[in-house]
Amino acid sequence: MLSGSAIEVSSPQGRFSAGAARLDGRICRAVEAYGKHLVYRFEGGDALHVHLGLFGRIRKHKVPAREPRGAVRVRLASPSHVVDINGPTICEVLDDAELLGLIDRIGPDVLRGDADPSRAFDRIKASRAPIGRLIMDQSVMAGIGNIYRTEILWRQRVHPLTPGRTVDIDTFNWIWRDAAHLLAIGVKRNAIITVDGAAPSRSRYRERVNIFGKDVCPACSGEIARFVIDNRRAFACPRCQPLQDVAGC
DNA sequence: TTGATTGTTACCGG
DNA sequence: TCCGGTAACAATCA
Numbered sequence: 001m002l003s004g005s006a007i008e009v010s011s012p013q014g015r016f017s018a019g020a021a022r023l024d025g026r027i028c029r030a031v032e033a034y035g036k037h038l039v040y041r042f043e044g045g046d047a048l049h050v051h052l053g054l055f056g057r058i059r060k061h062k063v064p065a066r067e068p069r070g071a072v073r074v075r076l077a078s079p080s081h082v083v084d085i086n087g088p089t090i091c092e093v094l095d096d097a098e099l100l101g102l103i104d105r106i107g108p109d110v111l112r113g114d115a116d117p118s119r120a121f122d123r124i125k126a127s128r129a130p131i132g133r134l135i136m137d138q139s140v141m142a143g144i145g146n147i148y149r150t151e152i153l154w155r156q157r158v159h160p161l162t163p164g165r166t167v168d169i170d171t172f173n174w175i176w177r178d179a180a181h182l183l184a185i186g187v188k189r190n191a192i193i194t195v196d197g198a199a200p201s202r203s204r205y206r207e208r209v210n211i212f213g214k215d216v217c218p219a220c221s222g223e224i225a226r227f228v229i230d231n232r233r234a235f236a237c238p239r240c241q242p243l244q245d246v247a248g249c
Numbered sequence: 250t251t252g253a254t255t256g257t258t259a260c261c262g263g
Numbered sequence: 264t265c266c267g268g269t270a271a272c273a274a275t276c277a
Contacts, residue, residue, distance in 0.1 A: 036256075053256045055274040070274070087273045089257055129266070138257080145255050192255065212255095231268075232256085 022093050023048060028076065035109045035142025037090075039099065040076070047099045048074065053089025109142040110179040111187070117141075117176045124164040124172060131167055132160025132229045135175060143183050146232045150212045151194035152178050153236070159243040160234050161227075166244065211235045 027043040040048040052058070065082040068075060073091040076083040085091060094102060107123070108115035120141035124134050134140050136149045144152065153160050156174050158167070167175075185193050191208070193199075195218075198208035211217060211224050217237040225236050 051257070053273070054254060055256085055272085057274070087275095089272070127265085133266095136256095147255055233254090 022046065033109070033111070034103055034106045035138050036145070037102065037106060037142075039102075045096050047094050047096075049090060049092050049094050049099070049102060050074075050085055050088050051090035052085075053087075056088035057086045059084050059086065105139055107137070107139050107141045110176060111143055111183050117173070120176070121169060121172045124167055127164040129164055130161045130229060131158060131164050131175075132162075132234055134164045135179070136230065136232075141176070141179075144179055146234075147192050147209060147212045148179065148182060148186075148194070150233075150235045151209055152182065154211050154241060155194070157241050159241040160229060160236050161243055211237060 023042055023046060026046075028040050028048075029043050030041040032039045032041070036051060038050040038052075040050070042048070050056075060081055060083050062081055063077075063079070065075070065077070068084055069086075071087045072084045073088060074085045076085075108117060108119050123140045124131065127134060132149055132153060135144050135152070136146065149160070152175055155178055156171065158171060158175065182194050193208040194212075195208045195210055210219075212235055213233075214224055214235070216222070217224055217240055220237065220239045222237055222239040225238050227234050227236075
């Protein structure tokens with residue numbers, strides 16, 4: 001719905017506004033996602049690159065639009081609606097060369113049909129870093145966040161601390177396929193749902209998950225182990241996801 | 250009012 | 264080079 005929108009700058013003091021002014025009044029021709037990065041392509045070149053981070057929000061309003069609330073960095077305006085982008089981690093204008101650089105450093109996106117999973121597997125196979133770190137590294141493969149990391153590895157019975165180099169191709173393929181499956185559900189339902197057959201919760205903040213934030217494994221009733229990877233909470237069931245002895249690898 | 254948090258990046262040191 | 268740790272930033276809710 002944003003395609004064909006003109007853009008206007010709405011918060012002149014905002015720290016991103018100087019760059020966004022370059023797009024003022026121009027027509028947005030396409031919106032694309034590369035992993036968690038949003039790219040709004042504009043007529044005549046240039047793109048608005050947005051990453052919402054932990055807290056960013058995109059809100060749509062009918063015209064006449066209200067005054068921007070909070071840290072609105074950019075407002076996209078069409079004749080019938082406006083879209084405010086609040087609190088993004090990244091909000092910048094890229095020229096065509098910079099956009100190519102961005103796309104190049106983002107790993108294959110599990111939701112994109114043109115993604116090449118072998119690029120991700122090559123990185124994983126070459127690394128001693130834990131698989132829980134690697135699948136959330138957006139330069140290795142793009143799209144997985146902290147909750148999906150925990151949930152996908154639990155579903156595939158892979159311990160998050162398993163070194164990447166010890167993950168075989170079959171296991172990787174199952175991880176990739178499950179990620180694509182779960183993220184597609186997330187897009188469709190607009191909620192993180194990793195329990196097969198679960199419905200979106202009425203409450204926005206209660207995800208339908210198996211072990212993330214939980215104490216007991218739904219499969220074996222064992223206690224869920226809690227630890228930290230990359231300063232982010234991580235969870236695993238020691239019984240369902242045994243950490244293989246990899247000494248000598 | 251405070252703290253935690255679905256994320257990324259830059260920087261530093263081993 | 265690779266890896267692990269820290270800090271800064273931001274909005275929202277319990």
